[in-house]
Amino acid sequence: MRALLREATRPFHARVDALGSGLDLRTRSGYGALLCAHASVLPGLETVLSAGPVPPDWSQRRRTDALLGDLKVLGLAPGTVLVPPALDDPAARLGALYVIEGSRLGNEVLRRQVIDAWPEAPVAFLAHGANAGLWQRFVAWLATFAADAAALDVAARGAGAVFELYERAFLEQLSRARENSGRGGVPAG
Numbered sequence: 001m002r003a004l005l006r007e008a009t010r011p012f013h014a015r016v017d018a019l020g021s022g023l024d025l026r027t028r029s030g031y032g033a034l035l036c037a038h039a040s041v042l043p044g045l046e047t048v049l050s051a052g053p054v055p056p057d058w059s060q061r062r063r064t065d066a067l068l069g070d071l072k073v074l075g076l077a078p079g080t081v082l083v084p085p086a087l088d089d090p091a092a093r094l095g096a097l098y099v100i101e102g103s104r105l106g107n108e109v110l111r112r113q114v115i116d117a118w119p120e121a122p123v124a125f126l127a128h129g130a131n132a133g134l135w136q137r138f139v140a141w142l143a144t145f146a147a148d149a150a151a152l153d154v155a156a157r158g159a160g161a162v163f164e165l166y167e168r169a170f171l172e173q174l175s176r177a178r179e180n181s182g183r184g185g186v187p188a189g
Contacts, residue, residue, distance in 0.1 A: 001147055001155060002139055005098045008156035012163030017106075019170035023177070025110060026117035032076050033173040034110070035125065039067055039078035040169040045100065045162065048084045049093055055141045061101070061134060066124040073122035082169055085161035091151040092158030094142065099162040101138040104129055 020037075024030035043064045055061065071078055087093045111126035147155065 001094070001142055001145060001152060002098070004152050005095060005156060005159050009099065009159045009163055012160055012167070016163055016166050016170060019167060019174060020110075022170075022174050025113045028074065028118070029177065029180070031114055031118070031121060032071075032074050033177055035067060035071050035074070036076060036079040037166070037169040037173045038125065039071060040080055040082045040172065041084070041162075041165050042067060042100065043078075044081060044084040045096065045165070048087050049097055049100075051087075051093065053090055053094065053145075054097070055138055057134075057137065060132075061129065061138075063125055063128045066128045070122040070125045080172060082165055084165065085158070087158050087161070089154050089158070091147060091154040092161070094145060095155035095158030095160075096162045097138070098142065098155070099159050099166075101135060104135055 020034065023033050025034060046062050046064055050058070068078065085092075085096075087096055107126045107128075108130060111123050111130075114121045114123055114126065
């Protein structure tokens, strides 16, 4: 399932990464926009995913509190909350979990960028679960699911729907950044 999801989501992943690259994480406004984009998606998505199946350590994996805490330190509101996809099928939720758990890998790279430029930045969200082996345990857990071609297709659609939601969130933040730069302001959220 992991290999199929990686291949099926490659174009989505590339688009979201390209959008995220449009945010300058060395600045408070760019980093705030990144967090606001995640805050538009993650809280609702974690709620939907709680319907299961979820890894046994699901409560340790949830990152909404860390995300909202970082925004609070920055004095930013979460911004527009996007309605998560229905993900009515367990296989679709597995695909969605693949996306948010996989984001931990990218978050480590982003955390280093932020800290290099701004050592006192609040990075609880980006650092959440670092060095805890959460990705490896997730991959092992995901491998326990035997899936036929139909279930794999549903999982890929669920993952794609989550990437599309993140794409909307990043587009919104980039649009706000352009508006604010035209007015001389820098607030995110």
